[in-house]
Amino acid sequence: MSTKTKYKICTKLEKKEFETVQLDGINEKPFDPFKERANLNPTTDCETTIHLLKASLGSGILSMPYAFGCAGLTIGLIATIITAIICTYCSYILVKCAHVLYYKVRVHTMSYVDVAEIAFANGPPSVRKWSKIARYCVMYSLFVTYFGAISCYTVIAGSNFKEVIEEFTKYKMDIRIYIISVLPPLILLGLIPNLKALAPFSAVANILISSGLGITIYYLVFDMHNPWELRQTPKSWSNLPVTFSITVFAMEAIGLMMPLENNMKNPNHFLGICGVLNRGMSIVSMVYILIGFIGYVRYGDKVAENITANLPSDQIAPQVAKVFIGISVLLTYVLQYFVCLEIGWNAVKDYFVKREKIYNSLFRTFLVFISVLIAVIVPKIGPFVSLIGALCFSFLGILFPVIIEIVTYWETTSMTKLILRNFVVIIFGIMALGFGTYTSLLDIAKIYMPNSEIENDSNILFNSTNSIPQ
Template structure:
């Protein structure tokens, strides 16, 4: 899944870092979303200015592209952990819950934009402003909200980069083992990738990567079609040797993997904010629901059919199960490797952007070594992901770990917390309180148990 850089909307020029109260006072004490001296409600959608706004169709394509990556290739191992029946039900449930929570996030951001009379709010600012007007016992956390969201975004994006390194190295190793020198440790392939990844991450202008990104998207879609061809070739075996319900220990790994695969929290606000008709994003038949219906359906199909095909032999990426004696199968592995390698720089752009623009730029803005320092940051981030990948070259463990740790928080926990805070002054009824509390507890449990079991499996892999 591909995450867009954090949106840099007009809020930085319009002082949204004021608290809600300060913003209201700056506008004459009006915090009801009404223009001064007017009974007309403020509509953020009408005040967004974009040079190249996206159409509904383009937004739908971006959502699909952002969710069809390494995550979908790991769905068969997720079904192996949960079992076939539980995997089917669980994927639909988690997909529906993620969809609902992201609708909540977009809706709450809209309400806060109306109150502050600003066109757009980033995810960190949405949480901060929500906490400022939430229950008194939560308001102490408002100043830390931005850093908390940034932490999870950075960790998640670096986690994706770790997954990418393991994925590319593992698939290239499979091809080289067949046609050239067999049985080299996968870590040697990671080492061979290190310098190219560092140089790729030195590209500071994303426009230069745009043509390569288009090629990567094409390779991904074609490769996914060929994977499905191999899955259905010669038919699927029966259910005799397939688990219908997995072990208790496997369920948190399933949840983490599915969250990693399904969640598109990093692109949701950015895509909705950049739409020509943002009102078309939500709703029962809106762009987001259309995209999520396709995505969840594909994940269920790939997960269930991949597990039926390969059973307990399924690996962290279904590409690793493709036959080694088939040339087309090796071409598929190379295609995905090239696509994921290209996409690494786009994923690493997000933590670079957050760290540099939020924590380092002001300090080194006037330094004569500004460029060298930025390149140093880019190099360090690549080295971190490389060392983590070398330490634990297990694709499925990285996916479940970062899915459980980061996306339980970003995709489920924080949206529920934001809604509770936004509705607090309106005296939310018992249903809303209970609903948000249940989502909050579920996401917290998934985070704690999923992360602990993933870490336990990682420690076990060293033994």
């Protein structure tokens, strides 16, 4: 008699109900999730590495010199390395858990949301009832994370355009005016129907951001300070969480790890000591460290929240770089915006069955409008980036992958061993979440209450409109 034991998983994966099946029979055909995949256009290891670099090397790199300024040169270097290791580790264990769950539920692809729900559904009996909650936690965290990111993009674009226009017109206006000015083109871009139609815009964005960063690096490598003459430690240790939060925001790409793995020709090559993930994140980490280090060594305590604000204002090339980066950020906005659109529209589309296309267009416009409104309310990029990094990426990119690993391996590994192995990561995530959120909220409060008694050493160290001696 067969000894099959089944229990229902409360999940929908690719619109199908799955069951966990534990088999003792010897005649069951072995299941290989990687051979079961039927990708029409699978990516090679090299192509996946390129996609990983594209996902991780974004506009957040412009804030890395500021992150070094918050922590000091030596501590900033150490903090960036630690953050890179932890972000890579958490991405690694998320994909590793997915590979285990493939065999448990006999499927060949999963999203981050699916991994979270199925891990809980197959975890200890006491947590199985939380599988739906786990799914919604990850889903809405992804929404908040990417929605916050696109709001940051409008601030970055507006800041770049402001600096260029004011340099040539000598007429100063509030940054909020420039942020509002990007609303019409963003609404039009947001109405583009699908990602395939956005492919040409993505290609243009890559060319522009590469050109802008190239010009920026050119100006950073001249007239650098002696590194040992700069601060090696934070002005105040309460600034350190800001450094971690900004670095996590800039480097984290946890939401794209499963899609990258799902589309690989050889998905088993994604992990491993010399796997695609480790190779790609090593390159990303070195680039971020390089920009942060040379940016702070070049400008010292005059470094701005966005490094392009430090570039010479009386030369054409830096202004061209700012325009390139500003346009590329707007184009990147739309790519990130589609993540929010998919999650948000799937949640409400059942209420708009009639005239779906009209309501879909209105919903797209509404999302763009709200993202710009948030940027207008909080136009200072430093605390805004820090808040998103602390509140969203700390949970989504650090804490939840550890939780998923614990509930995935509960049968095969001692719970005590799992917790001890991830102890440092858990402490790091909690500190980045708690202290980073607290200091960022204080900084945002000081924007609106500059003359209040709020005193906090983790405030914005440097104003992006400072006069920088060249």
